[in-house]
Amino acid sequence: MAKTSAIAIQIATGDARPIFRQIVDGIRKEIATGNLQSGAKLPSVRALALQLMINANTVAKAYGELTAQGLLESRKGLGIFVAEPKQMLSEEEQQLRLQEASERFVNDVMYLDFSPEHMTQYLLKQLLQLQQKDENKS
Amino acid sequence: MAKTSAIAIQIATGDARPIFRQIVDGIRKEIATGNLQSGAKLPSVRALALQLMINANTVAKAYGELTAQGLLESRKGLGIFVAEPKQMLSEEEQQLRLQEASERFVNDVMYLDFSPEHMTQYLLKQLLQLQQKDENKS
DNA sequence: ACTAGTGTACTATCTGTACTAGTACACTAG
DNA sequence: CTAGTGTACTAGTACAGATAGTACACTAGT
Structure with a gap:
């Protein structure tokens, strides 16, 4: 079982961006800087929700968007992983x-x-x- | 009585920005590119509202924000004018x-x-x- | 003094978005 | 079978944005 990577993101209440977007942007940056490598396992929806003290549905929404962008891969019952880098845009x-x-x-x-x-x-x-x-x- | 300048802005329904912000950004650009010179008179709140087919309060909000940014000067009973350029930020x-x-x-x-x-x-x-x-x- | 046009400000209503809480179901490994 | 996982749904609340309407103060022109 892959070890879950820690992700260094936090929610800033003063930030104009919605909470889910702060998560999306934070994870995008962690991947872009190499702090999260391909294949790395992210905290579960419920675990990250606890860590950030927000609702699990909010985390799920952020993870969903990152999956749609091709940065993450989701495996039901297993978890969320960093996808192999692949240019999704023409x-x-x-x-x-x-x-x-x-x-x-x-x-x-x-x-x-x-x-x-x-x-x-x-x-x-x-x-x-x-x-x-x-x-x-x- | 100063002649009212035409301002070349329009509202894009597909734009993610709120309507009032599109007005703010549009006018800021018109001034920055020199299309609107200091002292120029802008369309009234009601006139621009008609031109853009939006509510006058929305225009007033945009004009209010530009006035707060120091780009416009408002004169009650007279109209809204482009202010002399002056750096407002430290x-x-x-x-x-x-x-x-x-x-x-x-x-x-x-x-x-x-x-x-x-x-x-x-x-x-x-x-x-x-x-x-x-x-x-x- | 009156009129038309001007900016400013307020209340009320509606819509869309964001977030939360809760719940349920499918999948997986142990 | 269990614990942990992702996914999806409903319902409720709060807030931002926009609209509609109204009223008042200011100004120039007649």
Whole structure:
């Protein structure tokens, strides 16, 4: 029986995001940084609910969404596991996502007094750091 | 009496953002690109409501938020005007906003198969284009 | 003084979403 | 058979968003 991995996520009451989305985003990050490897077993719906002191249905909803995104695999009676990495999105869909994410970022920063170069350098640093964390775990 | 400027925004029913936020973001962009200049008069609450086919209270809420952000000035009995540009946020708050915006962007793109360099170059292009649009109007 | 147009603010109602609580069922390994 | 697992459903509550309606203060023009 695979050992359950601990996942380092928590719910912030001040966070504007709904609880289930904070779980989704937290697990996505743990996988992207390599803290959760393929095949790793996640805490059960009920266990994570207890750990985060929230309702099990909320956890189930988050796990359901991550499964739909292809990041997790669910096995009835066995548990939830990290799926093998596999690009689920077409090239076209990825381009669209990049475009939308860029629009949101531009919208967020358009009134800040930072140069475009400064902001994109800052972002590049974050992106490279994320990539590096993943490589250090593989 | 100042002539009312037309504002090129519309409400997308498929957009996940609430209607009032779409108005806020749309006007912010019009100002940032120079399409709306300081001193320009915006359509009244009732006029924009008719134009967008939404409730006047929804427009008032959007205008209220833009006024709070310092982008618009409201004059009772006269109308709503574009304010003189003025940075309302401290250096610290701006740094925090950049950090949060970056986190959201990273979260949005972490599973796309684009290199960090590619994505930040794409973003830089968008940011420079925005800046250029504003300069062309001044 | 009156009118039309303006912003602001309030109450009430409805809808959709998020979350919780509870329950039940199918699957699995021991 | 049991304990633990995921999945799915109903019901209830709370909140955010939007609408409809109304009222009041301000302003410029006549």
